[in-house]
Amino acid sequence: VLPVRWTRYNPYYLEPEPSREVYRIPVTELTDEQKAAQELKAVRPIKATPSGLTSSVFSDPTVSKFVNMMMEDGDKVLARSIITQTFESMKRKQVEKYHKAPATEKEGIECNPYTIFHQALENCKPIIGLISIQKGGKYYQVPTPLTDSRRRFLAMKWLITECRDNKHRRTHMYEKLSQELLAAFMNEGNVIKRKHDMHKMAEANRAFAHYRWW
Amino acid sequence: MSKMAASSGRALKSFVQGCCGCSSVILPSIARNVILQKPAVTVLARLVCTSSTLQRKNIAAAGPEKYTQEFIKKQIEEFNIGKRHLANMMGEDPETFTQEGIDRAIAYLFPSGLFEKRARPVMKHPDEIFPKQRAVQWGEDGRPFHFLFYTGKQSYYSLMHCLRFIQLLERILALPYCSIEEEYIQRFRRALEVQSKKQKIEPLQYDENEVAFSIGEGRRKTATATATVRDNGSGNITVNGVDYLLYFPVLQDREQLMFPFQFLDRLGKHDMECKVTGGGRSAQAGAIRLATARALLSFITENEVESMRQAGLLTPDPRVKERQKPGQEGARRKFTWNKR
Numbered sequence: 001v002l003p004v005r006w007t008r009y010n011p012y013y014l015e016p017e018p019s020r021e022v023y024r025i026p027v028t029e030l031t032d033e034q035k036a037a038q039e040l041k042a043v044r045p046i047k048a049t050p051s052g053l054t055s056s057v058f059s060d061p062t063v064s065k066f067v068n069m070m071m072e073d074g075d076k077v078l079a080r081s082i083i084t085q086t087f088e089s090m091k092r093k094q095v096e097k098y099h100k101a102p103a104t105e106k107e108g109i110e111c112n113p114y115t116i117f118h119q120a121l122e123n124c125k126p127i128i129g130l131i132s133i134q135k136g137g138k139y140y141q142v143p144t145p146l147t148d149s150r151r152r153f154l155a156m157k158w159l160i161t162e163c164r165d166n167k168h169r170r171t172h173m174y175e176k177l178s179q180e181l182l183a184a185f186m187n188e189g190n191v192i193k194r195k196h197d198m199h200k201m202a203e204a205n206r207a208f209a210h211y212r213w214w
Numbered sequence: 215m216s217k218m219a220a221s222s223g224r225a226l227k228s229f230v231q232g233c234c235g236c237s238s239v240i241l242p243s244i245a246r247n248v249i250l251q252k253p254a255v256t257v258l259a260r261l262v263c264t265s266s267t268l269q270r271k272n273i274a275a276a277g278p279e280k281y282t283q284e285f286i287k288k289q290i291e292e293f294n295i296g297k298r299h300l301a302n303m304m305g306e307d308p309e310t311f312t313q314e315g316i317d318r319a320i321a322y323l324f325p326s327g328l329f330e331k332r333a334r335p336v337m338k339h340p341d342e343i344f345p346k347q348r349a350v351q352w353g354e355d356g357r358p359f360h361f362l363f364y365t366g367k368q369s370y371y372s373l374m375h376c377l378r379f380i381q382l383l384e385r386i387l388a389l390p391y392c393s394i395e396e397e398y399i400q401r402f403r404r405a406l407e408v409q410s411k412k413q414k415i416e417p418l419q420y421d422e423n424e425v426a427f428s429i430g431e432g433r434r435k436t437a438t439a440t441a442t443v444r445d446n447g448s449g450n451i452t453v454n455g456v457d458y459l460l461y462f463p464v465l466q467d468r469e470q471l472m473f474p475f476q477f478l479d480r481l482g483k484h485d486m487e488c489k490v491t492g493g494g495r496s497a498q499a500g501a502i503r504l505a506t507a508r509a510l511l512s513f514i515t516e517n518e519v520e521s522m523r524q525a526g527l528l529t530p531d532p533r534v535k536e537r538q539k540p541g542q543e544g545a546r547r548k549f550t551w552n553k554r
Contacts, residue, residue, distance in 0.1 A: 007533075008532040008533045008534070009532060013529075016524065016525055016526025016529075017524055017525060018473075018477075018525045018526060020477060023521040023524070023525075041524050042408055042520070043406040043407065043408060045529065046523060046524055046526055046529060047526055047529060048504075048526050048527075048529040048530065048531040049473075049525060049526035049527065051466065051470055051496055051499065051500055052466070054469045054470065054472075054473045054476065055473060055476055055477045055525065056469065056472075056476050059469070076466070077464055080465075080466065
C-alpha cells in the first residue's frame with residue numbers, strides 16, 4: 001500500500017462552519033461569493049465538526065491547532081492544561097506589569113492572553129521559506145514563497161521546539177512558553193531570532209531562486 | 215532523393231534522442247527536407263557514447279513515420295504526372311484514364327511472376343498508400359495551433375466554450391414549446407438534491423405532565439448514545455444516572471455536550487437525560503452530541519435545521535480506528551527496517 005493521504009469522508013463533502021455569526025447575517029447583506037457558497041452548501045453534504053471545536057466564544061481554532069501540535073501520545077488533556085496554565089501565567093504577569101506601570105503607560109499594556117498569543121504568532125510567522133532542491137548532484141537551499149497554513153505551522157513548530165529544547169530542566173513548560181510568547185509579542189526572543197535568520201538565509205541565497213521551477 | 219533525406223533525418227532524430235541528458239528541444243515536426251543546423255552542432259559536440267543498438271531501439275520507439283502535408287502534395291502531383299505519362303504510353307486519353315487503366319498498364323509494362331499479390335508493383339493514389347495520420351497539432355516552434363490544446367480534449371472543450379453549448383441548452387429549455395426536446399436535454403442534467411430535506415425529523419412527544427420531549431440516537435466510533443431532551447427545563451444534564459460534571463471531568467467533553475444547545479441559544483431551557491455505552495471518553499461525548507442534535511430537531515424551525523447541518527452537528531462522524539495490516543506493526547507503522 002502506497003503512503004497516500006486519504007480520509008474516511010467522500011471528497012464530495014464540504015468543511016463545516018461551527019461559528020454562529022455566519023448564520024446571523026440576513027440574506028440581503030451577503031456578497032455574491034457568499035451567496036454562491038451558500039447555494040453550494042445547500043446541495044452538498046457536510047462533514048462533522050471535530051471534537052476540538054465548538055460554536056462558543058471561548059473556542060479558538062488557532063489555539064486548537066496549537067494544542068494538537070503540542071500533544072504527545074494522544075494526551076490532549078495534558079496539552080490543554082499546559083496551554084491553560086500558560087495563559088494564566090501570561091495574564092498574571094501582564095496584570096502585575098499593569099499595576100506597577102504609571103498612569104500614562106497603562107493603556108499600552110495588553111492583558112488579554114488570547115490577543116497576545118495571536119499577535120506573538122503573527123510576529124513569529126516567516127514571510128519567505130527555504131526549500132532543498134537537488135541540482136547537479138548538490139543540494140541547494142532555494143528561497144520560496146509559503147502558503148498561509150505553512151507559515152502558521154512553522155511559527156507554532158518553532159515555538160514548541162524552542163520551549164522543549166532551550167530550557168532549564170527545572171522550569172515548567174508553561175513558564176517557558178509564557179516567557180517566549182511575551183518576548184515574541186515584543187519582537188524579541190529566540191523564535192523571532194530564528195525567523196530573522198531564515199529571512200537572512202533566503203536573502204543570501206537569492207541567486208538560487210531561479211532553480212525553483214514552480 | 216527524398217528517401218535519402220528521410221533516412222538522414224531519421225538518423226539525426228535518433229542521435230538527438232540517444233544522447234542522454236541533452237537539453238536541446240526535440241521537435242517532432244522536423245520536415246523531411248529541412249534539417250536544422252544549430253541542434254546538429256550541439257548534438258554532435260555532445261555525442262559521446264551512442265551505440266548502434268541504442269539507435270535501433272530509438273528508431274522503433276519513435277513510432278510510425280510521420281508525413282508532412284507538403285510531402286503528400288508532392289506525391290499526389292507526381293502521381294498525376296505519372297498517370298498522364300502512362301496514358302500516353304498506352305495510347306489512351308489522359309483526361310479519362312481510370313484506376314483500372316493504371317492497373318492494366320502496370321500489369322502490362324511490369325509483368326511480375328510473384329505469387330504474393332501485395333508484393334507486385336503497384337501505382338495508386340498516395341492517399342491509399344500513405345496511411346491517414348493525424349495532422350500535427352503544433353507548428354515548427356512547438357506552439358500548438360488550437361488554444362485549448364493542453365486540455366487534452368480540445369474539440370470537446372471548444373464545443374463547450376466557443377459555441378457556448380451549455381448556454382444553448384439552457385436557452386432551449388427556457389423557450390416556449392421546449393417540452394418537445396426537454397426529455398432529451400434532461401438526460402444530460404443531473405439532479406442536485408437539497409440536502410436538508412434528507413433529515414428525518416421525529417414529531418414531538420408529550421409525557422404525562424404535558425411536557426414536550428424528544429428522543430435522539432447517536433453513534434461515534436464504538437459508542438452508542440440515546441438522549442431524551444425535555445422542554446421547560448433548567449439545563450440539567452444526566453448521563454447514565456450521574457451528573458455530567460462527574461461523568462465528564464474534562465472540559466472539552468462538557469463543551470461538546472453543550473454545543474448543540476449553545477448553537478441554538480437554548481442553554482438553560484432544556485433538560486437532558488441520556489444513556490451511553492461503549493467507546494472511550496471522547497467517543498461517548500461525540501455520540502451524545504449527535505444524539506442531542508437529532509433530538510433537538512423536533513423543537514426548531516427549518517432554517518435552524520439547515521444552519522445546524524452546515525455547522526456539522528448532524529453528520530455522523532465516519533472516522534473509525536483503521537485496521538492493522540499483515541506485515542506491519544500497526545495500521546501505518548511498519549516493522550523496524552533491517553538491512554539484512
